[in-house]
Amino acid sequence: MKRYNPIEIEKKWQDVWEKNQTYKVDFSDHTKPKYYGFSMLPGITGAGIHTGHGRTFQFSDIKVRTKRQQGYNSYSPIGWDSFGLPVENYAIKIGKTPRVAHDEALVNFKNQLKRLGYSYDWSKEISTADPKYYRWTQWIFNQLFEHGLAYQKQSPQWWCETDQTVLANEQVVDGKCWRCGNPVIKKNLKQWFFKITDYADEILEATDDLNWTEMVKTMQKNWIGKSEGSEVEFKIDGHDDIMTVFTTRADTLFGATFVVLAPEHELVKKLVTDETRKKVEEYILQAARKSEIERMNETREKTGVFTGGYAINPVNGENVPIWVADYVLSGYGTGAIMAVPAHDDRDNAFAKKFDIEIREVILPHRIDRNNPPVDGKEQVFRRAVQGIVYDPKTDKYLCVQWKKQPWTAFVVGGVEDQDRGDLIAAATREIREETGYKNIKPIRVLGGPVVSEVPFCLN
């Protein structure tokens, strides 16, 4: 009986497959159905692949192998992501040119992948740093340029003087370079862009129908970040300028008690008065040292300064103060927001800190799903108060249960004229009358009014 000797038989069959070109595909053979599958191509660095990468490559190998066995003309290609920062940084590290560093590292990669027995068609191997390949990457650039989808634009980028390089937003921590720890600055650089935003809607719309891992679809949708809303123009008191804000909640416009500009907004400098100029300019400088991620941090204490200017709320003609604050970003929307402190957490924190009016304009509206309104039955509007009584000793709440109807509720009662708007008095009275409990200590008022549609009559 032969013994299982993997080292021996694996070498033997890899040689046979190579000689017989077992996995080589003839593109023009249409006699069988096609199957085309592969994993994201490996980026080349010094270390080669580890078993985690190996697993990733194997998923596509299993799929393609199975289809090949099931009668498909099955193609699994291989190529190398040869250009880019990882290779260049690796080359710097080992003191060789990127080309040499890449070619040397590739030897190990190929050996690893061949030994693992993936069914690649090695005769069609490609490398993105091969002039025969990047000739066509450049050709695609030309196509995009010709169609107005490649353009050059000045744009502020994070710049580290020490490392002499641009940094991505994610590489700026507390205003400092993640690598050397020195402060970074924003530098206006002329850069090339591809206009992917022209395709945002199209890509977004097609996302739901893709047979892709759901998490990736969600991440892509969030990244595109479409929001449907409206632009609202605020005139500026005593100026010809207009500030435009973007909002998804135009229904809260009457609650906009102030507006906020991003520190980078061009209007800020026009609005300052002699009194506010110094403070505003200092604030702008401070903000320039913070990364967007830091500025978006919800838990950070809000900062900002009053510009000295006022905007006119178009729906009610009220003058509202214009502030500058770094929680508003220049790159999103218009770089200006209307702040509705009663119904937005960040605006609320800001208004509380700077003592700005908070005006409630939306009431919650609830309909009892167990007893929805019946067509043709009259609904009566009543002002009511509820008393929620909690007994800390038993950890229980006081409720009222109807005997003839299937109703249970907290203590509810109509607000009477005699209460003269004293809701606490009204609630205390209702609790006493409906439950007999007298020793009640009012703790706090649980928020503002609610519009509720419920089945019972108040007595």
Place this chain on the structure above:
Amino acid sequence: MSEAEKDIQEAIWLNRSEITPQRMTCAELDLWWDRIDNPEALYVGEGVLVNSGAFDDMETSQAREEIVAWLEQRGVGRMKTTYKMRDWLISRQRYWGAPIPIIHCPEHGAVAVPDDQLPVILPEVEDFKPKGGATSALASATDWVNTTCPKCGKPAKRETDTMDGYACSSWYHLRYLDPFNDKQAWDPEVENHWGPVDFYNGADHAVAHLLYARFWQRFFYKLGLVSHPEPFKRMMYNAYILATDGTKMSKSRGNTIDPLEIMDSGYGADSLRVYEMFIAPYDLEAPWDTRGVPGAYRFLNRVWTLVQEYMDSDEKTLEKSDENEILVIANKTIKKVTADIEDEKFNTAVSAMMEAVNAYYKLKEKGLVGKSETWTFALEGLLQLLAPFAPHMTEELWQQLGRYDTIHIDHWPKWDDKYLQTDVMTIIVQVNGKLRAKLEVPKDSSEDEIKKQALENENVKVFVGDKKPTKVIYVLGRLVSIVIS
């Protein structure tokens, strides 16, 4: 409380878990809990308007439209859609990338290098390292930088930024289909047959790379260069496996495992491959277990030994029932593994094959292995199912069994449904010793399943009522006895 009120209602004390939306006649219960738990909570949801002039009492969704319409009439507002996504910044001030094929002419501005002059070859430079300033090291290659304008022929300068690496990887799925073409990037006719990619996977680049590839594909689609607007029909995003200590494998932590090391220690690629698939479902992170590869090796060894013993055995005429048992195992496994691979449940496909091998071993121990059509079907079927996972060993055994062509092309076993019908059995359900129901359940049902079905039976429920059974006893293959007090 008045006497009249006592007749219609009573006061009761309830704990929080009893105060449910189903029980309470309180439409806004969610708000009260919110406000009790978090006194600072704002109301950020939908509702009706107040303090909003002519729009008071209107629902928020309607008010959004009407307020914008009102603004629009006065020319101070309009509907608008915004996106978080920005345009794709492709400039890199680094050397190692594809040069952006642009020439800057003082007169004509940015001019594309004509297609017939591509590629713009990345020149060799003395020192490729970034030197700061707003340019890459290419700026130092003055012979290369200084050129002439393709439009007017006057002196002009080449763009020294290189392209983001993501540009290179946004279209390679198309070049794979025509890798040697020097007339065009790819032949649309080849793409028309082979596109789109049927299966694509990776553990990274969920956003940027995949979005950029989709963007380019749609652009090519509009130019008539590709047959589908989406590049990847199926994209499977897999989790990485972790190092043995449960942290991410990375070179800087020094906890990576080189596949060569495992293979060279004697296990070979096939054992590693089997373990890689067995370790966890594709979308779950799982730590590497050093006992995993040896385990997979033992499994492959068992397959090897089974086939060897079969080859060394004599012809055997099997009893009908033994033959049937072998065929049930074989057909069940073929169906299961075929479906699992289709559904990307690679780990359960491996377990199904392990179970089959265990079952065959039980028959082997009874001395039931011997040359026969039935065993040939079972063993060849197993090798074919295992071939994508352990391609080398299965190929070797396939040949040893006397096959001359490769196992890897056009060999996949088919199952016959007639071996997959599980028989049903009748289970009697008693409540306090009295017959209350009869259940028809598949013979391989588990005890838990049967008990659950018994308790959920409508007639049983009538006799159990809302009492909690003190005992539920299952007598294998016969009855369930429920005792209530």
